Amino acid sequence: MANQRDVRTVLRRLKKTFPNPGAMELGDPYRTLVAVMLSARTRDEQVLKLLPGFFDAFPDVQMLAQATPKQIELKINTIGMYRQKAKHVKGMAQAIVSKFRGAIPATMDELVSLPGVGRKTASVVLVACFGQAAIAVDTHVHRVTNRLGWIRTKTPEKTEQALLKIVPRDVQRTVNQVFVKFGRYICIPGKSRCWMCPVREFCDYQRKNLLEPTDAAAVKVDLIRREQELERLRKNV
Ligand code: SF4
Known part of the structure; x- marks a missing residue:
């Protein structure tokens, strides 16, 4: 298990990379909550x-609560499971209007009481919009922290705890x-790119892939390009 100094060092180094x-x-809790729900x-x-x-059509939680499932589906039908997601975001909006007077709740218990909202989604909203301490664990966070040797867990739920x-x-x-x-670009599933990992000396993973491939330069350029594109799209919302 990692000590807190190593944890801080790893996070600081990776924050420089990302x-x-x-x-x-x-930024805004309504937008962040919807975005995370749709991103599953x-x-x-x-x-x-x-x-x-989506936000042009449904600029606030009240408008989303009043929309029909069909109207919502039409705005999100380019992504997978869009019918189910339309149902969830509408249910979430209705619950916020009826139970929380239209304000996005700022506690874990209240957030996970909303339809379609689990601990991961709630954690992103709590840290990003309400400045609270929480850890949103998805498959990448689960894999990377286990490889690093910080924890030994079998499920994302146990990883969070x-x-x-x-x-x-x-x-x-x-x-x-x-x-x-980091999990999407470097500590990827399967054959990890340990050859370009900025924290490899802190990692316990037994099967490190340290052999630099012939297309290493292209992989690095692609990482930068994808990250820039993601940030451009995020700022455009
Ligand atoms: S050294 Fe490899 S396995 Fe360890 S964190 Fe870095 S990329 Fe992941």
């Missing part, structure tokens, strides 16, 4: 592309911000 906010961190099992780029049109114990509160927000991108 300085932008998380792709779904849109969907590429961030796809969600960010449809969000400007374990990470909350070892990551200092003031840097918990950074975990999701950097590990999602």
Whole structure:
């Protein structure tokens, strides 16, 4: 298990590599909540592309609560599971209007009481919009922190609980911000790109892939290009 100094060092280094906010961190709680809900099992780029049109049609939670499922589906039908997601975001909006007077709640218990909102989504909203300490664990955060040897867990739920114990509160927000991108570009599933990993000396992973491939330069350029495009789309929402 990692000590807190190493945890801080790893997060600081990765923040230098990935300085932008998380792709779904849109500042406003309503927008962030919708964005994270729509991003489940969907590429961030796809969600960010449809969000400007979505928020033009449904600029606030009241408008979304009043929309029909069909109207919502028409705005999100470029992503997977759009019918189910339309139902969830409408249900979420209706619950916020009826139970929380139209204000996005700022506690974990209240957020996870909303239709379609789990702990991961709630955690992103809490850290990104309400400045609270929380760790949103997705498949990337789960894989990377286990490979690093910070924790030994079998499920994202257990990972969240374990990470909350070892990551200092003031840097918990950074975990999701950097590990999602790090897991997508460098500590990828399968054959990880340890040859370009800025924190490899802190990593316990037994099967490090340190052999630099012939297309290493192209891989690095692609990483920068994709990250720039993601940030451009995020700022465009
Ligand atoms: S050294 Fe490899 S396995 Fe370890 S964190 Fe870096 S990319 Fe992941």
